[in-house]
Amino acid sequence: MIKDRIVIIDGNSLINRAFYALPPLVTKDGKYTNAMYGFLTMLSKIYDEYDPEYIGVAFDLKAPTFRHKEYGDYKLGRKKMPPELAEQMAPLKEILDALNVYRIEAEGFEADDLIGTLSKYCEKKGMESLIVTGDKDALQLASKTTKILITKKGISNLATYDDDAVFQEYEVTPLQFIDLKGLMGDKSDNIPGVPGVGEKTAIKLIKQFSSIEQLIQNTNEIVADKLREKIEAHIDDAVMSKRLATIITNVPVEIELESLRKTEGNYDQIVELFKRYEFNSLINRFAIQTNKATVEKREKITHRITDLDSMIKVKDIIKDAKKVAIKSITEENNMLTDKIICISMATDKDIFFLDLRAIDDHNSVMEAIKDILEADNIEIIGHDIKKEIIHFAPYNINLKNIVFDTMIGEYLIDSAKSTYGIKELTTFYLNETIMDEEELRGKGKQQLKPSNIDSLKIEEYMCQHGNAVLELTKPIMEKIINLDLQKLYYDVELPLTEVLASMEIEGIKVDRKMLEALKIEFGDKIDLLTKDIYALAGVDFNINSPKQLGEVLFEKLELPPIKKTKTGYSTNAEVLEKLIDRHEIIPKILEYRQVTKLKSTYVDGLLSIINPITERIHSSFNQTVTTTGRISSTEPNLQNIPVKLEMGRRLRKVFVAKEGYQFVDADYSQIELRVLAHISEDVNLLDAFEKDQDIHTRTASEIFDVPMDEVTSEMRSGAKAVNFGIVYGISDFGLGGNLNISRAKAKQYIESYLEKYSNVKKYMTSSVEEAKKKGYVLTLMNRRRYLPELHSSNFNIRSFGERIAMNTPIQGSAADIIKIAMVKVYESLKKNNLKAKLILQVHDELIIEAPGDELDIVEKLLKDCMENAIELKAQLKADLSFGDTWYDAK
Structure with missing residues (x-):
């Protein structure tokens, strides 16, 4: 009868798997934590699901083992541990110590040997042993009372093997599994095995001969000549490989089972360490006091x-x-x-x-x-x-x-x-x-x-x-x-809670009949596009299935595949855009996707959340979601109502003012560029805003070196892309793709811009340097964003951090400004005892629903509050419009 349960974790295997399974997680001061976090999440799951009486984690030490001494090439060529993972080993061990989880380590032996020795010791004591690992070598330890829990798919799933499960999957016993490794070898450990013998052949041979030793003595019974010759030529390799693959179960170490008993950890130390590594969500899982x-x-x-x-x-x-x-x-x-x-x-x-x-x-x-x-x-x-x-x-x-x-x-x-x-x-x-x-x-x-x-x-x-x-x-x-x-908190964020609450309570009216009509129209459009796509493809298929769509496009229609994924061909928007001129089916598919999204997300979605009492939609405005300080909205996400397509813009027609009221819509003009001009103090940018010039035309004039009245629409479009892309750290490759021009031409645009707007270039450089020194960036209102990405050894992550360092002071300050304006508008409406209500904020746009007799005062009040929200060197400007619907007012 099983008395107690012990869980033995292969520490190196689990932390390695966690590192590659999770995206990079970094603390504010640049410490990597993803492997530790994944390991601890798995440990918590083990506690919950298996509730062991005893637990230990085995780790490899750097000292060479007997296997290295016997075979000099053992583990030769194995990829070195990434520094981002290596730096997490010591902190993980410190956390395990605080949790009172026993660490099993011994020089000269691998973690596998210590696991094998402990599991067999516990087996003899009548205990149930659960070995958690990602290494199938451990299957040789499986028995009636020792189960191997192999991590599958990242770290979330475990496959359990006892001796019967091993035999069922591999047709050999756990001990014969060692013979398999002896014949097959193991590339990860650089164990040679017998060249040319794979898993199927190895299983067939072990089923026939029971072991490598029996095989060697009876090679004459191997029917296939080439296979027999291989075995005979590599007998020594097979014997050595089996020896290297064998987990030692009698390591000369003293086992004190009581030291592995699961006990409460050091509460204060756990909390301190979890705070240090920002594992706030894990504290309550482990610190149960x-x-x-x-x-x-x-x-x-x-x-x-x-x-x-x-x-x-x-x-x-x-x-x-x-x-x-x-x-x-x-x-x-x-x-x-x-x-x-x-x-x-x-x-x-x-x-x-x-x-x-x-x-x-x-x-x-x-x-x-x-x-x-x-x-x-x-x-x-x-x-x-x-x-x-x-x-x-x-x-x-x-x-x-x-x-x-x-x-x-x-x-x-x-x-x-x-x-x-x-x-x-x-x-x-x-x-x-x-x-x-x-x-x-x-x-x-x-x-x-x-x-x-x-x-x-x-x-x-x-x-x-x-x-x-x-x-x-x-x-x-x-x-x-x-x-x-204090100023940001008490003057902006705290009073904003009342503003957002008021907006949620007030809601925005929608025309249900118009939505119903759009539902029918969009449904008919989808049906028509579906028929066209089937006709062009020559076959009916599930257009929403990337797999089926990929097969149609790249196999049946023989279009050139742009990108492959693990599951097949990529059919994302970027891929389809590159194929748009290759076949008339592509524009149809893109349009089909746009219309189906509009119908499901917005038409069907909006119909399902209309309040039956008010016939209005009451969205939730979220104040603590974005890292930039921007407000987001959910149920529905009004920030994402599409406006680039006419069909999307028409959706704004369903948002209507109540009877006797109109929408007053105010939109900040070029707010982010005005903030950039203020922060960088660039003379050319400030001059353009001072003269109230079209900023994109002015920029085009500067970078293409032509008078403003000679700027073409193409030049202006290019300048607009540079203006909006520059503070996001856009690359020549990215700009080239946006404008459909060569990389060299895009590079020329960027260089010309930075030459003419030299203070912008200084700002971009200094913001990154400052962020690297401090670890964070600030907006005009002192909102801070930490940037641990800047210290990453991964180029892509570090580059992302640099782009954020340049952009956050701009985008975050714009977020601060719109919030200040919202508070001012809300308080002014209340102070003047107006019936008008602030009902919506989308990006840089505010909408008030006002009765007809208050339109004049609301127009003046809204413009004044927005343009005087904060004093900038490039004066804020708000453009106002009116309408019975959101579409008309925009």
Whole structure:
């Protein structure tokens, strides 16, 4: 009977596989971490799925083994470990030590030998051994109680082999697997084997003779003459290869099983190391300890409110506290009909929990809460405060004195994080583990509605959340001050949360009938294009299948294949564009893709999310997603409504102003180039903007050395591509492709531009040099972006970092400016008591929905707010237009 389970990990194999399976991950100070991250993710999965009583990780050491001494060419020619991987070995071992995961190492022996010795020792003790590796050599160790878990497809999947599974797949026993290696050899270890003998032949021979030794003694029984001659000529190689491939299972090391017992790690050290390497999402998987003092503190201060009298009694206590952290949970995800079911309000001394499911008189309770949340002398803090503004809006409660949002604060501190969840921040700053929403509700099909969750569990979640926000405010605020981000935070980002909440609540009206008509039109167009494509191909096939499309284009129609992938021919847009003149089917396929995307993503997509009450779409505007500071939107992504094609532009016609209102649309003119002129202080750029000249015509005049009135449309297009591409570090190859000109001509364009705009060239050089010294770049408002890519030894990654160093101060400053303008516009509309509402922001464009009698004042107000958002040496300019639809107003 199996007593205990031990997991033995082949450390070198797993970290090597993780390194190549994951894209480069780099910390802010340039340390590579992808291999470590992948390894630890796998370790976490092993803990969860196999729950071993014992665990150890075996590593190779640099000292030569007995195999090197016996065969000088052993592992000769093996590719040297990349420096990006090598630098992760020592930190990984440090982390394993902190986790109390035993490391198995011994000079003169490989990790395989130590794994084999330990697994056989445990086998004799009646234990189950699980060996995790990417090396099939370990299959020779498989038995009834020793299983080999081979990593497949990166690090996410494991194939399990015991002795029966080995025999089923290879038709030999685990011990005979060594004989296979002796005959086949192993290129990765430079084990010679018998030349010309592959896996099929080796299996056939071992099935016939059982072992290499038996084969050698009976070569006369080999029927094939050439094969017999090969075997006889390489007997010594086969014997030596088997010896080299044999894992030693009796290494003379003392095994202390108790040292491999899985125990809790050093909590503080784990957190410190995971912070250092920015493994914030992993902290809660490994650092499972909870701060007991905080738990006790929470138990003492939590007050449950289940009736109106209790709420009235605590109202004055909250008011006296002067500061409250607010958190609410709603029943559904519809901002117009959603009801709040639970609220927590945390102060420095007390946490109050309201379970509205147990209270009959909702309205009276919400009136009491309104008195708190709208008080001038109570400061409100939260995590993702925009959500709270939206939750309380249907109750006509306006959160009046919002002073801090921990999520927004952390985003400003590091805009490259993948998550700003309260749980991750609590672990990172407070070394505590709290419940998150997934733990509260579950996930997928098993996810519970809040109304079905136990009241005590919600209470625990809400109170932990409120207390965490209070505790997090101080360290996050300190970092904001240290990084000189106060102005950006308090003047721009924090007030913007209210602006975005208002935009989400207001939404934008769509014409359902027009969308339905477009659905039919686009569907008919798709059907017509499908028939044309089938006719041109001479066969019906799935146009949406890259595999089938590739076969039609490159095999049946015999078009020249431009690029191949692992799965076949590439049929991406770049490939098809290069073939556009080769066959009339190509333009049809490109158009088919465009129309199907428009229909599925925008027409069908928009129809599915129209609010049935308002007939408006209420998009979510995200403040903490992009590294540049740009606002993004989801459900739907209004930033991506296509405008290059007429069919795409027509989609803007479905966005309509409500009756008696019009859209006032304002778009910044050349904002990024104006920012570039300001930062670089380039005389030519500044002069062009000062004279209000067409910047692309002026640039064309400069780089082609012709008067402005002689600039052709082709020259202007070329100059426009250079203007927009230059601060993205565009190459001559990239520009040539964009303009369909030779690389030499593109290079000439770029060189001519940089010669005429010499300060732009200085800016590009200095921004990269500065970023390399500091490790980050800044916008005009001090928004920072860290650039660890600049220290990469990989040319492509380093070049990407250099392009970002040049572009982020420009694009990020443009993002800052549009946000400042949004705050100014929103506050001005409120101050003037106007009915007009700011409803949409797309890139450098703002849209207000205004009643007819307010158009004049809104026009002046919008233009003034946008053009005076910030003072630049190249004056900001906004172009305004009006219309009943977004299409007309643009």
